[in-house]
Amino acid sequence: MGTPLKVLFVEDSEADTELTAAELVRGGFSPEIQQVETRDDMHNALANHPWDLIICDYRLPRFSAEAALDTLKESGKDLPFIITSGAVSAEDVVSLLKRGAHDFMNKNALARLVPAIERELREASIREQRRRADAQVRVLSQALEQSPVSVIITSPEGEIQYVNPCFETVSGYNASEAIGQTLGFTLLEEDRLQIMEQISSAVNSGQQWRSEVCSLRANGELYWENVKVSPLTDIDNRLSHNLILKEDITVRRNYEQQLLRQAHYDDLTGLANRVRLIEQLTQALQEATQRQTLVAVLGIDLDHFKNVNDSVGHSVGDFLLKEAAARLTRCMRPGDTLARMGGDEFVAVLPNLNDNTTAEKIAQSIVEQFTEPFFIIGRNYFVTCSVGIAIYPNDASNPHLLLRNADLAMYQCKDQGRNQFQFFTQEINDQLIDRLDLEEKLRHVVKRNELLLHYQPIFNLADNTIVGFEALVRWHQTDGTIRMPNNFIPVAEDIGIIQEIDSWVFKTACRETAKLLRNSEGGLRLALNISPRQLEIPGYANFVADQLQAYKINADQLEIEITERVLVNDANTTNDNINALSELGIRLSVDDFGTGYSSLGYLQRYPLHTLKIDRSFVAGMHESDNSHRLVDTIFLLAQGLGLDVVAEGIETQEQRELLLKIGCKQAQGFLFSLPIAIDELQQKIELQLHSL
Numbered sequence: 001m002g003t004p005l006k007v008l009f010v011e012d013s014e015a016d017t018e019l020t021a022a023e024l025v026r027g028g029f030s031p032e033i034q035q036v037e038t039r040d041d042m043h044n045a046l047a048n049h050p051w052d053l054i055i056c057d058y059r060l061p062r063f064s065a066e067a068a069l070d071t072l073k074e075s076g077k078d079l080p081f082i083i084t085s086g087a088v089s090a091e092d093v094v095s096l097l098k099r100g101a102h103d104f105m106n107k108n109a110l111a112r113l114v115p116a117i118e119r120e121l122r123e124a125s126i127r128e129q130r131r132r133a134d135a136q137v138r139v140l141s142q143a144l145e146q147s148p149v150s151v152i153i154t155s156p157e158g159e160i161q162y163v164n165p166c167f168e169t170v171s172g173y174n175a176s177e178a179i180g181q182t183l184g185f186t187l188l189e190e191d192r193l194q195i196m197e198q199i200s201s202a203v204n205s206g207q208q209w210r211s212e213v214c215s216l217r218a219n220g221e222l223y224w225e226n227v228k229v230s231p232l233t234d235i236d237n238r239l240s241h242n243l244i245l246k247e248d249i250t251v252r253r254n255y256e257q258q259l260l261r262q263a264h265y266d267d268l269t270g271l272a273n274r275v276r277l278i279e280q281l282t283q284a285l286q287e288a289t290q291r292q293t294l295v296a297v298l299g300i301d302l303d304h305f306k307n308v309n310d311s312v313g314h315s316v317g318d319f320l321l322k323e324a325a326a327r328l329t330r331c332m333r334p335g336d337t338l339a340r341m342g343g344d345e346f347v348a349v350l351p352n353l354n355d356n357t358t359a360e361k362i363a364q365s366i367v368e369q370f371t372e373p374f375f376i377i378g379r380n381y382f383v384t385c386s387v388g389i390a391i392y393p394n395d396a397s398n399p400h401l402l403l404r405n406a407d408l409a410m411y412q413c414k415d416q417g418r419n420q421f422q423f424f425t426q427e428i429n430d431q432l433i434d435r436l437d438l439e440e441k442l443r444h445v446v447k448r449n450e451l452l453l454h455y456q457p458i459f460n461l462a463d464n465t466i467v468g469f470e471a472l473v474r475w476h477q478t479d480g481t482i483r484m485p486n487n488f489i490p491v492a493e494d495i496g497i498i499q500e501i502d503s504w505v506f507k508t509a510c511r512e513t514a515k516l517l518r519n520s521e522g523g524l525r526l527a528l529n530i531s532p533r534q535l536e537i538p539g540y541a542n543f544v545a546d547q548l549q550a551y552k553i554n555a556d557q558l559e560i561e562i563t564e565r566v567l568v569n570d571a572n573t574t575n576d577n578i579n580a581l582s583e584l585g586i587r588l589s590v591d592d593f594g595t596g597y598s599s600l601g602y603l604q605r606y607p608l609h610t611l612k613i614d615r616s617f618v619a620g621m622h623e624s625d626n627s628h629r630l631v632d633t634i635f636l637l638a639q640g641l642g643l644d645v646v647a648e649g650i651e652t653q654e655q656r657e658l659l660l661k662i663g664c665k666q667a668q669g670f671l672f673s674l675p676i677a678i679d680e681l682q683q684k685i686e687l688q689l690h691s692l
């Protein structure tokens with residue numbers, strides 16, 4: 001089988017066609033042929049079949065070689081066109097070749113035909129390849145022209161040879177300005193050398209280079225680009241061009257920078273925020289370690305800022321915070337970091353110190369900055385501040401601990417009256433550790449059964465008989481020591497386990513004293529202290545009712561001591577509980593009366609039975625002095641309101657007599673009895689019964 005060859009003959013003589021075809025077969029082809037002799041037939045044949053070759057007779061009765069060439073041209077096809085003929089003039093041959101015929105051959109000497117066809121097929125195929133390549137180049141260059149990405153092509157040395165329209169738009173340079181420049185001409189002067197070195201070392205080793213760079217537009221504006229430089233090579237694998245693709249990422253970079261800012265700075269004051277502060281502090285500590293210097297961390301808190309914020313609103317509060325930030329900034333040295341940690345809490349990091357004096361001076365100046373009031377919307381606000389200082393490496397070795405220790409020192413300032421600064425000390429640390437230790441132990445105090453009760457009798461002043469007793473809780477610690485309630489009740493309230501403790505006290509006191517109470521036939525009462533937190537529990541009164549029922553105690557033999565604090569707060573649940581307790585018939589007394597608030601309106605609002613005059617008044621009492629007059633007034637007031645009075649903390653005979661004179665009927669105090677264990681109380685009461 002020969003090479004397939006589709007040949008269109010434009011010929012009027014079938015014999016000639018066959019002759020030529022036979023020549024092709026001899027030459028190794030297996031031709032598939034069609035013969036046409038008019039324009040229309042040729043037109044149709046071209047349209048309907050893929051041809052490899054046209055062999056055209058020069059002389060045709062109803063057609064001509066010229067017309068056949070035109071028909072081929074019209075079809076848009078590029079096929080080898082070989083003319084065969086008898087005799088023909090040299091001029092005609094030349095004119096036909098000019099018109100596009102590829103070869104000319106004498107019908108009587110066809111020996112040249114096969115090599116000519118082979119050559120023409122080869123050339124046609126080359127022409128076809130070139131056409132395809134041209135078409136591809138056209139598509140690619142259009143793509144470049146329309147690309148939304150900037151494209152630059154340079155020589156291997158980096159001289160710009162081509163820029164696309166996107167580059168022109170983005171950079172503001174037109175092609176004629178850019179061509180001939182070096183690749184990095186839009187880069188910032190200060191970055192150029194370094195970036196160009198990186199690029200050339202990458203492309204010279206055949207690698208791509210990519211990065212985000214900052215460039216300058218023709219109008220001087222800065223913009224960010226994502227740049228990719230790729231080496232292009234020729235067939236011999238030599239660097240022929242650099243292809244640079246650039247994307248304008250200014251919008252994204254700006255957004256990122258904004259996010260970065262938001263993540264590191266406080267919106268309100270523009271100061272660094274906690275994240276940035278930790279970063280700066282970490283860095284400062286590293287440097288200090290290398291240079292053997294100190295770093296001070298100042299915890300700064302505005303005193304009573306909450307009052308301003310709560311009373312006059314957040315906009316004034318915000319204003320004040322901004323002004324405070326400005327005042328604090330004034331105290332900083334270059335290189336110090338000032339941050340707002342949230343709320344009214346600020347932290348300053350002072351790096352590079354040789355001793356404590358600079359930190360002390362700066363802390364002092366901060367406190368002084370706040371002695372002037374803040375003038376906001378026509379009003380002065382006095383807000384001072386407290387500053388705690390922790391020093392690296394002396395007080396702690398990591399950012400977290402430094403901040404904590406600065407905070408602890410700051411709280412110490414608050415405890416000691418605010419408006420001052422304090423250095424962190426080991427003592428402060430020990431206090432914290434003790435406190436944490438206490439909290440930990442306190443959490444298990446009920447479960448581990450470490451609590452016990454003492455009872456302090458309440459006496460009738462006139463005849464020294466016991467009329468009741470107050471249960472006072474003690475903590476028998478594992479080391480054998482007894483901890484008094486003032487040393488753990490406030491902590492228990494802070495950490496939220498007071499309810500557990502007070503419930504235990506309630507039940508235990510009821511259990512231990514139920515018999516005494518019943519036997520006294522109403523002559524004795526049990527007084528219990530409860531935390532304000534108890535009254536915040538909805539339905540607390542039900543718990544009380546259940547206990548009374550369980551231990552068969554009359555409601556009027558129970559007295560619940562609450563503090564003035566509770567009554568002034570006037571919260572709903574608390575009020576409901578107080579009223580419910582009162583309805584049960586339980587007596588309510590106000591403990592430590594006189595130490596709380598000056599407003600006494602609550603005395604009429606609540607169903608109270610007893611005022612317990614705080615022992616500080618009794619202790620200071622001497623004839624005709626202030627305390628004495630005050631106690632006297634309290635008595636008149638209580639009488640007017642129909643309330644009983646118990647004087648607390650009687651230690652001397654003199655106090656007893658003064659109280660008697662005033663008209664006080666009941667009292668408690670070491671003069672009569674210390675708080676004692678239940679057995680001892682029982683004995684005392686029995687003794688009293690027998691002596692009657």
Ligand code: C2E
Pocket residue numbers: 456471472473484485486489502505529530531561591592615648649650651668669670671675
């Ligand atoms: P309070 O209710 O005012 O109790 C009186 C406190 O004064 C008792 O201290 C008592 O020992 C002390 N005291 C009594 N007479 C004298 C005296 O003549 N001179 C002096 N210097 N002190 C005297 P204690 O037992 O340390 O209790 C302190 C406070 O702890 C109580 O003050 C009470 O508010 C609270 N508390 C005690 N037990 C409980 C409890 O079970 N629950 C709650 N929530 N608080 C309790």
Ligand code: MG
Pocket residue numbers: 470529561591
């Ligand atoms: Mg009490």
Ligand code: MG
Pocket residue numbers: 591592612614615648
């Ligand atoms: Mg008291």
